[in-house]
Every structure is written in structure tokens, then in C-alpha cells.
Amino acid sequence: MIQNYIKIAWRNILKNRGYATINIVGLAIGLACCLLIVIYVQHELSYDKYHVNKDRIFRVVHDYKEVGSTEQHQIWGNAPIGEALKADFPEIEKIVQFSGQTSILLKQGENRFQEENVFFMDSTAFDVFSWKILAGNPHTALKNAYSVVLTESTAKKYFGDQNPIGKTIEGGLAAGRADAGLYTVTAVMADVPANSHFTFDALLSMSTFRKGRPDVFEKEGWDYVDFYTYFLTSKEFDPTKFNQKIPDFLKRHIQVHENASSKYGFHLEPMLQAYMHSTADRQPGTTGSFQNLYIFAIIGGFILLIACVNFMNLATSRSMERAKEVGVRKAIGANKSNLILQFMSESLVLVFIGGILAIALVIAFLPFMEAFSGKQFGYSTLLNGTTWTIFFLVTLITGILAASYPALILANFKPIKVLKGTFSNSKGGTLLRRGLVVFQFCLSIALIAGTVIVFSQLNQLQQQDLGFQKAQRLIIDYNFDEKVNNNLEAIKNTLAKDKDVQSVTASRTVPGAFFPNAGTEIMSTDGKMTNFAPSLYEVDIDFIPNMGIKMAAGRAYSRDFPADSAHSLVINESAAKLWGYSNPQDIIGKQFRQWGKEGTVIGVVKDFNYLSLHRKIEPLALRLEPSSSRYLTVNLQNVNQQTIDRMGKLWAELAPHRPFLYSFLDDNFNRQYEADYNFRRLFTAFSSLALFIACLGLLGLVTYTAQQRTKEIGVRKVLGASIYNLVLLLSSDFIRLLVIALCIATPLSWIAMNKWLDNFAYHIEPKWWMFAFAGFSAVLIALVTVSFQTFKAAKANPVDSLRDE
Structure with missing residues (x-):
């Protein structure tokens, strides 16, 4: 039938x-x-499930509560919390910390590339994460200073089919830190699977970072933010019971001031929630x-x-x-x-x-x-x-x-x-x-x-008035190179002589790129010096006019005022409101203290969308600090290949030791919406x-x-x-x-x-x-x-x- x-x-x-x-x-x-x-x-849904101990890996989410604002959560935090957690909680078997994503110029023979996807990583990385080692000892690969682990594709880029183990590769300054030198290749690992919540092309040993900045790992370094903290727990670990112990842990390790304007805490997040379910800011990679x-x-x-x-x-x-x-x-x-x-x-x-x-x-x-x-x-x-x-x-x-x-x-x-x-x-x-x-x-x-x-x-994202001009801005990335920063004004002036260049500015970041936060004290409306941690742009004197950012009150930095370099600060409207000033004019002349600088607030810029339009504009301080710059922003009158070629030739003369790495600001900013x-x-x-x-x-x-x-x-x-x-x-x-x-x-x-x-x-x-x-x-x-x-x-x-x- x-x-x-x-x-x-x-x-x-x-x-x-x-x-x-x-x-x-x-x-x-x-x-x-x-x-x-x-x-x-x-x-x-498969992200990070390839790790053998995936159910036992957690990470620290740092919680910040400013007075008068909503609580902020971010993965990026301090370093001392790692050793403190390991010492206080026996149920934590391994702690692994790594730095924020680092950009570094690596050279080996004629091969020279600026690597954008690099982390300084603890030697315990391969005890916690299940990345496959192809050559080398995973337990000692990141133990010594100036050690580097390369992914398979990165190793081929520099060494071809040769065995790279034991060979050296020259590393320039990574994010401006004193960690330049010869790195020894101690291991080669398989490329990180695509279904990972963060990926990388190379790992530098965290001991190298410690050598350059030992202070940030001390007990007093809880305010320095540049690390991600993950840990492997025992099989009996109970997250609920652990969370109940956090308040006592904080009392033991952090001294809270009665007049503090912000409150710090943390909670745990399973690694398996990192890609699809995490809502915290400052992630080490992309989220779904x-x-x-x-x-x-x-x-x-x-x-x-x-x-x-x-x-x-x-x-x-x-x-x-x-x-x-x-x-x-x-x-x-x-x-x-x-x-x-x-x-x-x-x-x-x-x-x-x-x-x-x-x-x-x-x-x-x-x-x-x-x-x-x-x-x-x-x-x-x-x-x-x-x-x-x-x-x-x-x-x-x-x-x-x-x-x-x-x-x-x-x-x-x-x-x-x-x-x-x-x-x-x-x-x-x-x-x-x-x-x-x-x-x-x-x-x-x-x-x-x-x-x-x-x-x-x-x-709407394309047509929204962002409060700054992103069209026809050529960005040259020289990655904090000291030689460039030491000769910044001469380089800017030479580039500005080109017939298609309208202006040139230098800065540590640009809209759509990474930026830090800065502990900043400003006299609030009650006459007290109040501390908050707004976003920070370190800029040169030409940044505000070059970007077409408008002033809401006061003035921008000016060469007519030499004191600006040490005693002046410009903030945005949201920052003025954070300190209690609904009228931006009222904060002009108020005292400030920020990272060793003291002086007065001289200007308030109108709020501009330096973040994607997924988020509201946050408080921002624009600090005059050209020596900390990473990018040159060239405002072009005409954008064509001939102009770019001329810029490339000029750059080769001005900074022959640096590759000409360029992009356009609008492309960089729109990448947030990919x-x-x-x-x-x-x-x-x-x-x-x-x-x-x-x-x-x-x-x-x-x-x-x-x-x-x-x-x-x-x-x-x-x-x-x-x-x-x-x-x-x-x-x-x-x-x-x-x-x-x-x-x-x-x-x-x-x-x-x-x-x-x-x-x-x-x-x-x-x-x-x-x-x-x-x-x-x-x-x-x-x-x-x-x-x-x-x-x-x-x-x-x-x-x-x-x-x-």
C-alpha cells in the first residue's frame, strides 16, 4: 500500500x-x-562554549554609583581586586587578569605591522581558558617579562613557515606605556575561535605591564582602571553565597570616605552570559x-x-x-x-x-x-x-x-x-x-x-546632528609615538601647508574610539570640591575648532592664554549638569583638580555625540594634554586619492619609523553601527x-x-x-x-x-x-x-x- x-x-x-x-x-x-x-x-548561542570549564568561569563586573545619577556597570576595572579575591576566597582556584585592548607596533625584520588586537595577559590564562596551544608550554608561556604568545595567523605573518619559538620580535610602546623592547616568542596558539566574546592576535605577558607600572597593582591602586578580571571556581562554588560575602570583602579592602560622591561595588557574571546577556559597558570585545x-x-x-x-x-x-x-x-x-x-x-x-x-x-x-x-x-x-x-x-x-x-x-x-x-x-x-x-x-x-x-x-543615525563635524576628517594613527608627540607642532604645521588641508589637530581619542575616565574634582553649587569620574578626551589646542564643536559658555583653549596648558579645563554641558549647574555659564571660573592639574573651568562645549546614538551623551572633560596624543585629525577640503597619496609621502618624511595608518572619522564612527x-x-x-x-x-x-x-x-x-x-x-x-x-x-x-x-x-x-x-x-x-x-x-x-x- x-x-x-x-x-x-x-x-x-x-x-x-x-x-x-x-x-x-x-x-x-x-x-x-x-x-x-x-x-x-x-x-x-554557542559563544564561549568551547571552554572545558565554561560553567565555572566568572568575571567581575564593577559597579559605580555617582550621587544624583544612575548606577553604571562596566567590565573594565582595577587590578588589586584580583589578588584580593584569590586571597580571601578559597573557592576561587585561578585568577586571570588582562589589560584593556592594546595597540602596539611589532617589527620582525622587514615585517612591520601595528597590531590593534593585543592584550597583556596573566600567565594563568591557559589554566582558565581552553585555547589550543600548537607549540610551547602553556603554563610558562606568559610567565616572564617580554614574553609573547602569537596566534597561528599572526606567527605566519611575521615568520612565514619558520618555527617562531625562541625568536624575538620588536615591540614599540603599547598605549604609551614604558614596555617597548624585544619580546621572545614563547608559544604559538590556534587562532581564537570566532564564537568568543573577545578575540586577539597576540598576548603579551602581564609581568611586562607590571614592570612598567608596578604602582597600579598595589593596594592603593583601586582607582586605576585598565584591567579585566576573570576567575575559575571550584565545582562546589555557589554564586549566591559568594554575593552575600561581597559587602564584607569591600569593607576589608576599600576605605570609604564619608563625603565621597561615588560608591564602588562589584558583582559576578558567568562568562557564558558575557556575549548575549551582558549589559555592562567597557566590554573586552563585541556583544550580541x-x-x-x-x-x-x-x-x-x-x-x-x-x-x-x-x-x-x-x-x-x-x-x-x-x-x-x-x-x-x-x-x-x-x-x-x-x-x-x-x-x-x-x-x-x-x-x-x-x-x-x-x-x-x-x-x-x-x-x-x-x-x-x-x-x-x-x-x-x-x-x-x-x-x-x-x-x-x-x-x-x-x-x-x-x-x-x-x-x-x-x-x-x-x-x-x-x-x-x-x-x-x-x-x-x-x-x-x-x-x-x-x-x-x-x-x-x-x-x-x-x-x-x-x-x-x-x-536617522546617518543624518542626526552629532554636534561635531565628521565629514572629510582624515585620521592618522601613530599610536602615542613619543618621537611624533615630541615634534607635534612641527608635524602639524607641515601637514597644514598642503593645499587641501584646512586644519590639523592631535588628540588621544576621536569620536567613536576608545577613551578613559578621569577622577575630577570641581567646585559644585554648594561650594564644596566634589569628585566625579567623567569621560576624558586629552586634546591639543586646535581640537575644538577643528572638530566644529560649538561652545555653550566661556571659551575654548587658545594660544593667547599660555596658562591654559596647566590651569584650565573645558567640559561639556552634561558634565556641568553633573556638578549641579543647569546653566553652563555658572560653572565658568569654578575651581577644578584633575590628575595633577589645578585651575579653573574656562569653557563648556555644547553636548556632542562622541558615543553611538544607542547611548545618551555622558559627562565629558576635554583636557589640554597634547603630549598624550595618539591621533592626528586632518580636516581636508577635498578628499581624493591624490590628496591621500600626498599625505602619505609627507608622513614618510616626517615619521619614517611609523607606517602611514589612516582612516576617515565618519567611517570609524559608523563602525559602531555595524x-x-x-x-x-x-x-x-x-x-x-x-x-x-x-x-x-x-x-x-x-x-x-x-x-x-x-x-x-x-x-x-x-x-x-x-x-x-x-x-x-x-x-x-x-x-x-x-x-x-x-x-x-x-x-x-x-x-x-x-x-x-x-x-x-x-x-x-x-x-x-x-x-x-x-x-x-x-x-x-x-x-x-x-x-x-x-x-x-x-x-x-x-x-x-x-x-x-
Whole structure:
């Protein structure tokens, strides 16, 4: 019987190639999208799970509470907490600390590269993390000062196919610290897996850092921030009990001043939450978005549902063609279960073919998925047993769900009515099909509206007035080089002589790049010196005018005031409010103390978005300290390759020991939104596919409806109906259904997208026209789909349909 069922199923597919193709293609696209999203979700949820002791690794999250502001949490913190935790808590087996991400110029022979992704790391790193060592001893590789561990790709970049162990590589100053020298390669490790919450290209020994700055590791160094602290716990470790001991730990190690304006604390975070669930600032690497993951999972479900709805719609709408077959089978003894099994078998054959086509589509489009998402999956992902299990279950469940209702409908036909010719489609079946069409296009319209809102929000990011000028700013990164900083004014003046250069400035950071915080005391409104830790920009005298930053009160740094270099400070409006001054003019002339400098506040700049628009503008101090600079910002009148080439030649003359590393400020700043742009590309692609699948199903329904009403169309044409009247007649029912779908989809998509927009401190408000556009687009696309087939039916010769009995 099974063989007979499959044979009949195959004959029906060949007999109705058009409908079978629509069903198979729709299901294949739905299953392919679902599999691609499963691969993406699996990848996002797999971060850091390759570590052997992943469940026992925790990290310290530092908590800072300033008076009058919300509590801030960041991973970046002090060094002494590591040794203190290890000494006080026996349940902590290993502590590993590493510095903030470091940029360092490494040279080996003729090979010279500025490495941006480097950390100073404790020697216990390989006892805690499960990174694979290819050569060298993992337990001693980072023990001695001036030791370096290279990843496999970095080792090949400098040494080719040679064995680098024991060889030396020259390191320049890393972030301005006194750690230049010859580093000995003590180990080579495999490249860090892509599914790690932080990655690197080389590790320098923390003992090198200690040699340059021993003071920050002492008991008094709790205020110096430049380290990440992770630790491995015993198997009996209880995070709840540990958290209860933290207050006593802080009392033992930190002296709290009664008049302190800020409160320090910390809590633990499992490493497995670092990528997807951490909300703390100053992460050692990138973080994911669980909300976006959730959205993609929902979209995958939507697409699969739309494909299933297509299947059910087409199967039930064609039930009349199978009615006599069912009647005959029942009359000769077939029972209900036999018929259900037969029609389920036919449906599962279609699903099986669709599944094979889906796999082919995934193999073909996986590279595009990688490009869209910014992730590296590789074809090896398809060999994952979990992926195949999920795909098999999804395909099987899809086939059963999509086939069950049509099979039950067909199996319930009454043979007497069918064979007498008195059987007809029920009103319930018609209502069901209409309801499914509404459901399909409700999802499609919601996805279109979501796409419009995502595009609008990301366009807003591009067009938002940031409070500074980022266009045509060439950034030259010389990584705190002392020779450059010692000759800064001469270099600036030489670059400024170029015909396309309007101005040049130097600074430690630029908008969108890393910056530190600085403990700063300013006289508050009550006349007391109050300490906060605003963000810090160390700049030269030309920074504010070069960046086009406007003043809210007072003045910018000026060469006309020599005292500015030692006794003046400029802050932003948010910093003035932090110290209690709602009117920025009122803080001008107030006393300040910051990192060895004392003097008065001379100016307040208007707030500018030096952070991404995901976050509100935070308090900022702009300290005049050109000797701490890392970047030169060249304001260009014309940006072209000739200008860049001239800048490169000038740089080679001015700083021959430094590579010409340049970028543009707008590109650097927009890089903060890379994850958002990837989200937009994926959202748009999957939304388009959902709409395409819905239109496929609509095309099949319209084609079938037109065939069922062939004689009616013929009679109407004979009686004088125009092609326009007939197209309108056949299309109007579907358009009404789309209008209903629009009314349902609008509030649902409005609620969902408002939640997504909450991720941005500065975001658009969804407008009515966005939903109107989504509805109009869906109606237009559906109308084109419907009209093509209805026009074809309306144009047919009525004689052919009326003489056919």
C-alpha cells in the first residue's frame, strides 16, 4: 500500500506540475530560511562554549554609583581586586587578569605591522581558558617579562613557515606605556575561535605591564582602571553565597570616605552570559543582541508558517478535484485512516522534495548569509549533528502540520454526495482559506513595516546632528609615538601647508574610539570640591575648532592664554549638569583638580555625540594634554586619492619609523553601527522572502479560482463584461482580505518595533505613513500577482469555456 501511495503521489505531482512547483518552491524557501536562521541562532548561542570549564568561569563586573545619577556597570576595572579575591576566597582556584585592548607596533625584520588586537595577559590564562596551544608550554608561556604568545595567523605573518619559538620580535610602546623592547616568542596558539566574546592576535605577558607600572597593582591602586578580571571556581562554588560575602570583602579592602560622591561595588557574571546577556559597558570585545536573535527566530517561524499556510490553502482549495477519487475509494472499502495515510504520504513526498531543494538553497546561499550577518559559519556548520536534528524535526513537523488538515478534510468527504454530484465546497473551507490568506499577509505587512522602520532608524543615525563635524576628517594613527608627540607642532604645521588641508589637530581619542575616565574634582553649587569620574578626551589646542564643536559658555583653549596648558579645563554641558549647574555659564571660573592639574573651568562645549546614538551623551572633560596624543585629525577640503597619496609621502618624511595608518572619522564612527546594519540586511532579506512565499501561494489560489470560474467568466464576457470588470471581479475578494490584514498587522508591528527602537537613546517615532506604505506595498505586489493571472483568464476566448462540458 505504501508503494501504491507513493506512486499515486508521484502521478499527482506530474499531473499538476504548476501547483506542485508552487508548493515545493514555497516550502523549500521556507525550510531554507528556517535552516539559515537556525544556523545563525546556533552560532550566536554557542559563544564561549568551547571552554572545558565554561560553567565555572566568572568575571567581575564593577559597579559605580555617582550621587544624583544612575548606577553604571562596566567590565573594565582595577587590578588589586584580583589578588584580593584569590586571597580571601578559597573557592576561587585561578585568577586571570588582562589589560584593556592594546595597540602596539611589532617589527620582525622587514615585517612591520601595528597590531590593534593585543592584550597583556596573566600567565594563568591557559589554566582558565581552553585555547589550543600548537607549540610551547602553556603554563610558562606568559610567565616572564617580554614574553609573547602569537596566534597561528599572526606567527605566519611575521615568520612565514619558520618555527617562531625562541625568536624575538620588536615591540614599540603599547598605549604609551614604558614596555617597548624585544619580546621572545614563547608559544604559538590556534587562532581564537570566532564564537568568543573577545578575540586577539597576540598576548603579551602581564609581568611586562607590571614592570612598567608596578604602582597600579598595589593596594592603593583601586582607582586605576585598565584591567579585566576573570576567575575559575571550584565545582562546589555557589554564586549566591559568594554575593552575600561581597559587602564584607569591600569593607576589608576599600576605605570609604564619608563625603565621597561615588560608591564602588562589584558583582559576578558567568562568562557564558558575557556575549548575549551582558549589559555592562567597557566590554573586552563585541556583544550580541538577544532581542535581535529573538526577532530572527520569530521571522523564521513566520516564514515557515507562511509556507505551511500556502501548502494547506492550495491543498484544500483543490479538494474538489480529489472528491470523486475519495468517493470511489470509500465505496470500494477504503476507511478513513487509509485515506488520511494516503494523503499524508502525498504531502510528505512534496515536503521531502522541498527539504532536498532547501538543503541545496542553503549550500548556495550560505556565503551570502555570512556576508549579510558579518559572521563566519563555514560549510562545516552543515555537518553539525544538532543542526541536522533540528532541520529533520522542523521538516517532519512542517510536513505533518501542513498535510494534516488537508488530509482530514479529504478523508471526511461523504461518498454518496460526491458520487451523486451534489457535493460542493463548504462555507467553512472558504472561510478558512480566506483566514489563512489574511494570516499570511498580516505577517508579511508586519515584516514590511518593520523593514521600513529599521531603514528609517538607521538613516536617522546617518543624518542626526552629532554636534561635531565628521565629514572629510582624515585620521592618522601613530599610536602615542613619543618621537611624533615630541615634534607635534612641527608635524602639524607641515601637514597644514598642503593645499587641501584646512586644519590639523592631535588628540588621544576621536569620536567613536576608545577613551578613559578621569577622577575630577570641581567646585559644585554648594561650594564644596566634589569628585566625579567623567569621560576624558586629552586634546591639543586646535581640537575644538577643528572638530566644529560649538561652545555653550566661556571659551575654548587658545594660544593667547599660555596658562591654559596647566590651569584650565573645558567640559561639556552634561558634565556641568553633573556638578549641579543647569546653566553652563555658572560653572565658568569654578575651581577644578584633575590628575595633577589645578585651575579653573574656562569653557563648556555644547553636548556632542562622541558615543553611538544607542547611548545618551555622558559627562565629558576635554583636557589640554597634547603630549598624550595618539591621533592626528586632518580636516581636508577635498578628499581624493591624490590628496591621500600626498599625505602619505609627507608622513614618510616626517615619521619614517611609523607606517602611514589612516582612516576617515565618519567611517570609524559608523563602525559602531555595524551590527545594526547587519540586522537591517538580514531583516530585509527574510522579510522579502516571506512576502515572496505569500505571493506564491496567492498566485496558486488565484490560478485555481480563475479555473473554477471559467464558465462564469465566459458568460459574463458574452453578456458584455469588459476585461477591466472581470479583473476587478476576480481581484476584489483578495484585496479586501489584504485590507483586513493591514488593520491587524499595524498595531502588532507598531508594538514590536517600538520595543526594538528602545535600544537607541535617540530614535524615530513610528509614523502612520510607514504602516500605510507597508500596506500599500503588500496590496500593490499582491495586485500585480493577482492581476497577471486574472487578466489571462479574462482575456481567454469565452467560446472555449462554454462549449466544454
